[in-house]
Amino acid sequence: MNESSDKATGTLFVVATPIGNLKDITLRAIEVLQACDWVACEDTRHSQRLFQAHGIDSKTLALHQHNENQQAQSIIDRLLQGHNVALVSDAGTPLISDPGFPLIQLAHEQQLSVVPIPGPSALIALLSVAGLNTNPFTFHGFLPAKSQQRIKALEAWLPLSGTHVFYESAHRIVACVDDLLAVFGATTPVAMGRELTKTFEQVFRGSLNELTDLIVADRNHQKGEFVLAIQGQKADTDEQLTPEQRQLASQLQQHLPPKTAAKVVADHYGINKKQVYQFMLDAKAP
Structure with missing residues (x-):
């Protein structure tokens, strides 16, 4: 040899x-x-x-x-x-x-x-065709099986920057995508590889909202082995948050941890939590 x-x-x-x-x-x-x-x-x-x-x-x-x-x-x-x-x-x-x-x-x-x-390697195979920014990317393996722990793990990625890649199983894919949607918002770019290199290979690229619709619409899209990649978006949160929303976020962050304050503002106004969180981080930056 x-x-x-x-x-x-x-x-x-x-x-x-x-x-x-x-x-x-x-x-x-x-x-x-x-x-x-x-x-x-x-x-x-x-x-x-x-x-x-x-x-x-x-x-x-x-x-x-x-x-x-x-x-x-x-x-x-x-x-x-x-x-x-x-x-x-x-x-x-x-x-x-x-x-x-x-x-x-x-x-x-x-x-x-x-x-x-x-x-x-399944994660490299997906990234090669996903059309997402891979500089840098972070691989997380499998996320926690239970929704509460999974959401906590996803929230640790906020504010979302770079690309995050992970594996998911067929019996958890629907719940997992629901959690992704709740944490990162409907417009977040995502790529999914299902059954890569196999007979029923499927590669999807779009928004989290579109991925949710795809998976829910056809149970066949819930079968197999999954690789998912989530890409952070650079957004001008000052333009997306109204003056009232920015004021409440500024007041709450004086008394609450940033993630908790962001959730309160997001729930109150029905907006994306990551946008509020990013606004608070930007406001604290020198």
Whole structure:
């Protein structure tokens, strides 16, 4: 393989695999998976479909969220014995909202060679076609499952700047989009990737209000795996807030935390909370 100069110990390869279309795998990834002594899979049965498609017959073992703390040391022992091991997840790049962190951490502690074999990633796939500003962007993985905690996490992004990317599951997508709408407002730019690279791939770009209409209108749009990206808007809040709204915001921020004061003003006048919050931040700026 010629990937490591260390002859005494094995190399741990972190291999990205397709997120849907089995052809989305690099020649190098196939070569490494074929040559490794072991492949640590998130689900060995799931990975077999990919292996069969590309003639990979390396021995496999399971490493997933329920056993990774225990299994990691076993894999380290194999590496110390000179075996080469590849780490793959069910789809995409390992450790990006997938198992593997304890193993990688232990490998570095043991000063073992850890080599990335780059390839597919759902968040990068969406950003490449979203037409949103990616300089900078922040990846959040999966948001909290419960609405109250999710809203709290979203409010921490205020005032919304840059682009924020996250994953969401089918059974939470409707509630999640409702929370996005409540926190960021109807006109906020958003991109959604659903079932990327798969048969029913869907890419949407528009406003949060338009995304809500799309998802609610057809239950088929609520199925699959989702990646969403939210982009901050630079708005002149002084022009959007009336004098009365600005006056109330200025008075309340003397007595309440900015986010609380912004919510009170927004609820009172039926306006976008982030606009009020940004106005208060701008007013405090030197």
